[in-house]
Amino acid sequence: MRQGLFITFEGIDGCGKTTQIDILTKRLQKKNLKYTLVREPGGTKIGEKIRKILLDNDNINMEHKTELLLYSASRYQLCKQKLLPELDAGKIVICDRFYDSTTAYQGYGRGLDIDFINSLNKFATDELVPDLTFFLDISLNEREKRIGNNKLDRLESEQNNFHQKVREGFLKINKKNRNRFVKLNGKDGIEIISKKIWNNIERKING
Ligand code: TMP
Numbered sequence: 083m084r085q086g087l088f089i090t091f092e093g094i095d096g097c098g099k100t101t102q103i104d105i106l107t108k109r110l111q112k113k114n115l116k117y118t119l120v121r122e123p124g125g126t127k128i129g130e131k132i133r134k135i136l137l138d139n140d141n142i143n144m145e146h147k148t149e150l151l152l153y154s155a156s157r158y159q160l161c162k163q164k165l166l167p168e169l170d171a172g173k174i175v176i177c178d179r180f181y182d183s184t185t186a187y188q189g190y191g192r193g194l195d196i197d198f199i200n201s202l203n204k205f206a207t208d209e210l211v212p213d214l215t216f217f218l219d220i221s222l223n224e225r226e227k228r229i230g231n232n233k234l235d236r237l238e239s240e241q242n243n244f245h246q247k248v249r250e251g252f253l254k255i256n257k258k259n260r261n262r263f264v265k266l267n268g269k270d271g272i273e274i275i276s277k278k279i280w281n282n283i284e285r286k287i288n289g
Pocket of ligand 1: 122180184187238
């Protein structure tokens with residue numbers, strides 16, 4: 083039986099996930115609560131190799147379906163090797179992106195069939211569903227301001243139009259999954275956001 087707590091973070095690039103995950107893990111350490119932090123794509127030896135292929139700017143000719151299958155392949159490895167065993171052992175598991183990113187990026191962004199992606203997401207996770215998903219929402223203008231002159235990977239280098247579709251995708255996914263989604267305004271102050279995140283986690287922990 084699964085007894086742990088599975089928390090995921092989602093949003094377009096530059097939304098502030100990394101900062102918030104950093105604050106959260108520090109808070110958990112302070113409270114002596116054991117957790118595992120992983121990222122997608124990646125999180126395992128095989129997954130990190132897949133990540134390199136996915137984000138490599140040399141792979142400009144990657145087909146959308148190839149991309150979808152590689153993200154899913156990385157995810158299944160992570161689920162079997164880490165997520166499911168850790169959750170079964172009762173741990174808190176934090177994942178920087180999970181299958182909602184596939185629905186948003188490959189489904190709404192690339193235009194691949196959403197029903198098929200929903201089935202594939204179940205297949206590639208053995209039907210593991212997050213308990214809580216923090217969706218940090220920012221506008222496209224804000225994204226541009228934040229990622230500015232950073233060196234961009236293959237996905238980040240996509241046109242604004244693509245990222246707009248991804249953001250709209252996340253907003254739709256949020257509406258359909260209100261039971262586990264917590265939408266946060268990524269433009270709010272770091273402290274305000276981190277407090278809201280913690281309040282939601284505490285509520286879950288305390289039942
Ligand atoms: P990261 O920069 O947040 O680590 O994520 C890597 C990139 O991969 C990011 O641009 C979002 C993208 N991505 C997808 O397109 N589909 C997915 O399923 C996942 C997990 C990430």
